[in-house]
Amino acid sequence: MIAIKTSDLTQDFKRYANKVMQGETVLISRPRNENLVVISEQLYNELSRYKKPRYNAETEAAIKEARGIMSGKIHAKEYHTLGEFYSDLDSEEDDDI
Secondary structure (H helix, E strand, C coil): CEEEEHHHHHHCHHHHHHHHHCCCCEEEECHHHCCEEECCHHHHHHHHCCCCCCCCHHHHHHHHHHHHHHHCCCCCCCCCCHHHHHHHHHHHHHHHC
């Protein structure tokens, strides 16, 4: 990784652009630690693939159900007692067996 100042980049953009295209990462140092990192589009695309977390099927189903409940497409279950809740949980476990 190469660390440079903003003025270095503006004075010799082509040089640093070529270094990035050769696989180098360029850190542009800015005031108040508001630094920037320059990478190639190819590397950016590779890193973007890992941006979205991947979940197992059960978690994906739970997320889908939660979104359905929030949007009103799925009616949320209601329980009047803790016993009703536990009873429903037990029946769901029995269905999984």
